[in-house]
Amino acid sequence: MIPVKVVLAVAGREYIEPLLNYVHGSEYARRLRITAFSQPEAFRQYMMETNGMKRPDIVVGEAAFLSLWTDREAADIPCLALHEGEEVSQYGQPLLKYQPLSELVGSILEMARQRSGSRQSVNSREGGIIVGMMAASGGLGKTTAALNMSKQLGNEGYSVFYLNLETVDSSSLFTGSGSSNSTEGGGLSRLLYDLKATESDGIPFSVASYCVHRPEIQADTFQPVYNRKELIDMTCGEAVQLIRTIAESGQYDVVIVDSESENGDRAQAVLEASHKLIWLLADDLMSMHKCGLWLDVLELTQPEGFEAMLSKTNFVVNRYMGTMINSLPRDFMDLNGALPYIPSWKQMQHRELLLSSPIYQREIRHLCRKLLNVESAAQSPAAWS
Missing domain, CATH: 3.40.50.10850 (Ntrc-like two-domain protein.)
Incomplete structure (x- = not known):
């Protein structure tokens, strides 16, 4: 629905x-x-x-x-x-x-x-916008950025789905493990089975029946998959089908996909299926080097789609401290945004603080509006959602 x-x-x-x-x-x-x-x-x-x-x-x-x-x-x-x-x-x-x-x-x-019946939904023809989160290595804050985006868009009235395709799903730190009835619809495992079983029938899916709503991030999502072999064995085609099924269900304005931090099938699926990509960087030599190497591999193995991928990619430096020390690893790259370093996150003991930094949320809001081509408001509305 x-x-x-x-x-x-x-x-x-x-x-x-x-x-x-x-x-x-x-x-x-x-x-x-x-x-x-x-x-x-x-x-x-x-x-x-x-x-x-x-x-x-x-x-x-x-x-x-x-x-x-x-x-x-x-x-x-x-x-x-x-x-x-x-x-x-x-x-x-x-x-x-x-x-x-x-x-x-x-x-x-x-x-x-x-x-x-008299007015078509926003998503009824083209589906929701798919925003893929990429990073060349782990520990760059990809999940933190993705979940803050989800919360920001949800607070602004968008219907959001957060999909985590990491082998080890770190989003549970933010959302918890859920209640005992949260897998009532069978979760991701059941949806993957149903997609295979009805592949030739073209039956439309009510994705909401497989997921749980997380008010912490203002989005629907799946319970973390504890049988990680299901994710490890997922092919690129299966992952693309999953992402597009959610986006084309007509139930969500935005689907945020948190990809694996390595160049494998699930990461490739995010590159292929996404309408917009956010590629997170860190201002350190190793992070920049790994990013450059990954881009080299993509350019060598997928020359026909490389330019198309770049055209939808936003390179964003995370934990930005006001100035850039390292150069971007390739000449064709432009820095499209920056998310601030929040020192207090290093010492915190309460996970909810990761989703409530006003400074971080401000920059996330700017990034979201840029992705969705929405003009920034002169004054943010006093809204609850």
């Missing part, structure tokens, strides 16, 4: 927070992605910049907010106008502000369902 993207605009946090808590703890957690505003100007700015995959499916708000959205009619986004008995029909379909939360959420979903 494709999550419904909702913008909620209400002046009081005492109204917003109980609603969000109810949704996150209920059966609606996977069906709704809510971005909430308590400041009218932040809402107005957000709606002015909304386009493409960031476009909401429905807006629910008070008249004081909706009146500031000047191009409401031209945007053709359904609106539910919250009221307490006053006339608000000029702003959208009236919706009683105070009612049982189950009925309130049900009304939002019903409005979205009615409009689903």
Whole structure:
């Protein structure tokens, strides 16, 4: 099921927070992605910049907010106008502000369902954008960057899937091992089996039924695979099929793929399947040398696809300290971004701090907007999701 993207605009946090808590703890957690505003100007700015995959499916708000959205009619986004008995029909379909939360959420979903037939989803034709994370060696912070990207995009209203293809999945440090019911749909192992079993039938998959939602990273993902032989034996073709099945399911705006840090079948699949690549570097001699050698191998073995690969690759230095000491290993490379060094991460004892550095999140936000061709906002919206 494709999550419904909702913008909620209400002046009081005492109204917003109980609603969000109810949704996150209920059966609606996977069906709704809510971005909430308590400041009218932040809402107005957000709606002015909304386009493409960031476009909401429905807006629910008070008249004081909706009146500031000047191009409401031209945007053709359904609106539910919250009221307490006053006339608000000029702003959208009236919706009683105070009612049982189950009925309130049900009304939002019903409005979205009615409009689903008249407006095609963002992903229904081309699928989600696949962002591959690459590195020439381990320990460069690839998983940290990938999970921070996932959280940032999720907070901005995108529906995100995080796929880890490492033999040793280090993402569990951030997300934990999950509850006992998290493999209810069978997880990645079952999906791989079903893909093979139905390969000739072309049966569409509901990927969400195989995965678990992780609020820590604002994304769906698979439980870590403990039978690592399944990953080791995965061919390039199988990995490409897996990645594209998730992206083409129509359930996600962005699929972030965390690849193996070696030039093998799964890494090759990420190179082939991704629409955008982030190749992480470290400003040290060995890291640069290994990156150059890997690029040499790719250029030698895949000359016909090498230029295409470079055209979608963003070289980003991680743990940047303000100046670059080492040169990029090849003349054709350009540095497309930098993620800061966070000294406090060396001494920390709480894993959640890896996902909550304001400085790191700021640069991740810039990188995400560059990848998705979204203009940076002058002021970030005060939003919950």
